[in-house]
Amino acid sequence: xxxxxxxxxxxxxxxxxxxxxxxxxxxxxxxxxxxxxxxxxxxxxxxxxxxxxxxxxxxxxxxxxxxxxxxxxxxxxxxxxxxxxxxxxxxxxxxxxxxxxxxxxxxxxxxxxxxxxxxxxxxxxxxxxxxxxxxxxxxxxxxxxxxxxxxxxxxxxxxxxxxxxxxxxxxxxxxxxxxxxxxxxxxxxxxxxxxxxxxxxxxxxxxxxxxxxxxxxxxxxxxxxxxxxxxxxxxxxxxxxxxxxxxxxxxxxxxxxxxxxxxxxxxxx
Numbered sequence: 105x106x107x108x109x110x111x112x113x114x115x116x117x118x119x120x121x122x123x124x125x126x127x128x129x130x131x132x133x134x135x136x137x138x139x140x141x142x143x144x145x146x147x148x149x150x151x152x153x154x155x156x157x158x159x160x161x162x163x164x165x166x167x168x169x170x171x172x173x174x175x176x177x178x179x180x181x182x183x184x185x186x187x188x189x190x191x192x193x194x195x196x197x198x199x200x201x202x203x204x205x206x207x208x209x210x211x212x213x214x215x216x217x218x219x220x221x222x223x224x225x226x227x228x229x230x231x232x233x234x235x236x237x238x239x240x241x242x243x244x245x246x247x248x249x250x251x252x253x254x255x256x257x258x259x260x261x262x263x264x265x266x267x268x269x270x271x272x273x274x275x276x277x278x279x280x281x282x283x284x285x286x287x288x289x290x291x292x293x294x295x296x297x298x299x300x301x302x303x304x305x306x307x308x309x310x311x312x313x314x315x316x317x318x319x320x321x322x323x324x325x326x327x328x329x330x331x332x333x334x335x336x337x338x339x340x341x342x343x344x345x346x347x348x349x350x351x352x353x354x355x356x357x358x359x360x361x362x363x364x365x366x367x368x369x370x371x372x373x
Contacts, residue, residue: 125209135198154235163184165261186308190308194300199228204224205352263335277316279351285360286360326345
């Protein structure tokens with residue numbers, strides 16, 4: 105494929121959008137062909153690592169003189185939210201809403217089947233959710249001895265995600281998935297570590313500052329609220345998880361995977 109849109113590589117070479125697409129397809133096909141245990145463990149690792157973002161958010165909300173609605177506090181919280189994503193993405197663990205969403209591309213390209221896509225999504229998603237649950241339980245056990253987090257902070261963070269109607273959860277989830285799919289595309293184009301860090305911060309902090317529902321990070325946020333506050337119910341948690349997951353998958357799969365694939369392929373003709 106040939107396309108004039110390019111991105112700089114660390115060596116100063118030009119990387120076309122076709123190169124980015126090919127790299128993403130190659131990566132997705134490789135992940136689809138991995139052993140089940142490898143995918144599950146990678147997803148588990150991502151679910152564990154991403155929990156540090158919500159935990160740091162609770163610590164900042166406890167220690168900060170401000171609260172939600174205060175500009176400085178919002179920026180600090182959004183930056184803390186992005187920390188978990190940095191751990192996961194730069195550590196190359198599998199996150200349901202990042203590269204796995206773009207695994208739609210090899211299906212569109214005829215290099216993989218829907219069954220293979222479902223296998224990849226299922227294993228990574230289960231690993232992410234179980235990892236998030238494990239992190240939450242471990243953090244709650246450790247929290248009293250840490251002495252830096254007010255349990256009320258967990259309730260405040262969780263309520264930002266669950267006090268919305270179901271339509272909002274789905275639509276906002278679409279935007280979050282859209283941004284995460286875009287993140288995977290931009291990281292592949294950027295290549296260089298410093299640029300990747302900045303991209304991860306900009307994109308995920310945007311999700312954080314708008315309080316968009318990310319199914320995997322939000323899994324930990326809402327679980328903390330569920331375990332620490334009677335204001336968050338099991339129904340709240342399940343509704344959030346279901347609609348955020350569907351919205352994330354649709355947002356990344358349609359607005360990034362399908363759109364990017366279509367415009368690159370059509371641009372090459």
